[in-house]
Structures are given as structure tokens and as C-alpha cells.
Amino acid sequence: MSLPELGRLEDLPQDYRDDLTAQNLVPLWPSLRAVLPPGKPTPRTRATAWNYQALRPLLLKAGELTPMEKAERRVLVLANPGHGLEKMQASSTIYLGMQLLLPGEWAPAHRHTPNAVRMIVEGEGAYTTVDGEKCLMQRGDLILTPTGLWHEHGHDGDQPVVWLDVLDLPMVYYMEASYVTEGKPQTISGDAAGLAYQRGGVAPAPMFERSQTAFPMLRYPWVDVRTALQTLARTQPEIEAVQVAYINPETGADAQKILGFSALMLRPGETLNMPARSTAMVFHVIEGGASVTADASHFALGEADTCCIPGYTAITLVNASTTEASFVFMADDAPLQKKLGVYEVRDGRNV
Numbered sequence: 001m002s003l004p005e006l007g008r009l010e011d012l013p014q015d016y017r018d019d020l021t022a023q024n025l026v027p028l029w030p031s032l033r034a035v036l037p038p039g040k041p042t043p044r045t046r047a048t049a050w051n052y053q054a055l056r057p058l059l060l061k062a063g064e065l066t067p068m069e070k071a072e073r074r075v076l077v078l079a080n081p082g083h084g085l086e087k088m089q090a091s092s093t094i095y096l097g098m099q100l101l102l103p104g105e106w107a108p109a110h111r112h113t114p115n116a117v118r119m120i121v122e123g124e125g126a127y128t129t130v131d132g133e134k135c136l137m138q139r140g141d142l143i144l145t146p147t148g149l150w151h152e153h154g155h156d157g158d159q160p161v162v163w164l165d166v167l168d169l170p171m172v173y174y175m176e177a178s179y180v181t182e183g184k185p186q187t188i189s190g191d192a193a194g195l196a197y198q199r200g201g202v203a204p205a206p207m208f209e210r211s212q213t214a215f216p217m218l219r220y221p222w223v224d225v226r227t228a229l230q231t232l233a234r235t236q237p238e239i240e241a242v243q244v245a246y247i248n249p250e251t252g253a254d255a256q257k258i259l260g261f262s263a264l265m266l267r268p269g270e271t272l273n274m275p276a277r278s279t280a281m282v283f284h285v286i287e288g289g290a291s292v293t294a295d296a297s298h299f300a301l302g303e304a305d306t307c308c309i310p311g312y313t314a315i316t317l318v319n320a321s322t323t324e325a326s327f328v329f330m331a332d333d334a335p336l337q338k339k340l341g342v343y344e345v346r347d348g349r350n351v
Helices: 014-022 029-035 052-065 169-174 193-197 222-235 334-340
Strands: 048-050 075-077 095-101 106-112 116-122 126-130 133-136 142-145 151-155 161-167 180-182 242-245 260-266 271-274 281-287 290-294 297-301 306-309 315-318 326-332
Touching (some): 048 052, 052 075, 052 095, 126 142, 222 260, 260 315, 297 306
Antiparallel strands (some): 048 306, 075 095, 106 180, 116 142, 126 151, 242 260, 260 326, 290 297
């Protein structure tokens, strides 16, 4: 059943419109269909891909053009044209950026209200210190820098290190809650506390109660995540999707509160059809390659390539290799949508 056509702003007399404007009033009905479209939202997010081999020279050039003291964080933002490049948004809630740290550099300590994670793309020898915990960076590692925690980046190696930043900055900025506080170099507190959670099925068990730390695990090493995916594929060959979620090991909840993160293994030659979900999706290839098809958009992603697909869109992932698995990191805002009660999954390709 079609909705009735509503009155337009131009239908109202100019003097009436002027009277409304003088009192900071706006009539709803001319814009009602824009804010409440029938059936499903009208996303601004466009299906967009960023090729790492194309952007890498520009990122390295930024290292030559801008010293760290002039940048604080040397980042090229992966901006979605649907939101306008100046908005620096990959989707309505997700910010993406490729960050470069050169040998010997130190990105100063600060803390901010948006939550961030780092997915390491290439290089070794760098580290992030989060709340006194030194987290080494290796390709495929996921490192959390949650809201309000001090963090800084250093590099003791001899090759450039690059990582993908994923933040809930657009959401926190929209709430007018986004700010940063500058700090001093941190004192390393010793061994990473997260090492106690590196073996599945066991966790520290104090005599009386668990730790009250909000984020007991800050670094999720790729070597362990990759092994978990391979084990899942080997022991459950019938499983529809070989996927693991990054979680808080003490609570089982999502690793962070606004954005959710997972890793997916596409078996050789595998095609995976994902139903339309209300959340936009970010895909970043850690190893191998994957093609991503969503409506009329098709992206052939290679290693370290990234793409974003708007919500309410069915997605097909394909591993073109018939001999090697591919591994994909994914991010979305499902944790936030579930808290708000607006998350949904729609079966079938037509939504």
C-alpha cells in the first residue's frame, strides 16, 4: 500500500514560513518521508572500496612531507563519498584511516572519548602502549584503545609500519561528546595482562571475584585468531560461515560497546551469501583475496584492501582461489544497534 503524498513547503504562504523561521520552527510534513522513508532507510553510505597498493605510495609520501611533530597521528582517512569527503566517515558510525609510523618515531600519548581499534596491515617493530600495557604490533593483530584510556605509538624496528584505524568517531562526534586530552609518555607496567586470556576455555579465577577491569584484553594476536579459524574449519566442515568474534574474555560481550569486530575465513573456492542486515559492514582482507558483491557494486579485494557496504544490503563474498583460504576482518555497529533495539536481519536478497 502506497503512502499518501504530503504537502510541500512551497505550498505554504511565504509570510507563514517567515513567521515559523522567526521562532525557530519547522513544519514536519514536508520532510517526513525523508526522515521516515517507507520500508527501509535511505542510506547516505555508498558501497566504496580502497585499494591498499594504490594508497600506500601516498601514505609513504605523507611520511616524507609531514614530520610526526606536525601530524601527531599521520593518517590518510578512508572517506565515503556518500557522506562527503570532508566528513571523514566510512559509514554513519564508522571512521577508517590508514596510519603510518616510521622507524624511530613516537606518536605522543593522548586519550579521547571515541573508541578505537588498530588492525595491523604491514611491518614489525612498532607497538602501542595502552594504559601502561605495551602491545606489540604484528600483521593481522587487533589492538584496542578504548574510550578514555591513555595510548601512544612507538617504533623500534627498521621498516615502515601501517595499520588500519577503526573508530566510532562519527557517532561520538554526532553526540557532541568527542574530545582529546594530551598526556605524557606512559610507564610500561610489565607483561601484557591479556596474555592470561590467550588460551581458550580458561581465564584467571581469583579466590573471590573476577577483575573489575572493563577491558581485560587489549591485544588479540592474529596467530591465535587464525589458528582458531583453521581449527573451526577443520573440525566443523559443515558450518555455514567460519567466523569468530572479538569479545571481552571475562563477560563474553563484544570487545567494545559501539562497534563489533570479527574475523572470517573463506575456504578455497567458497561463496558465502550474507543476508541484508541493518548495519553497514566494513571488510578488510588480512590474507588472500575476496570479491564482494552488493546490489550493483562489485569489488575484487586483494591483501590489505578495504571496502564498506551500506546497511540493508545483501552481500556475497567469494574466494576465487581454489587452493588457498582467505581471511577477512569485519567491523560493524551491530552492538550499538542491538542496544538501541533497531538491529534486524532480512532474509532474501530483496529488502
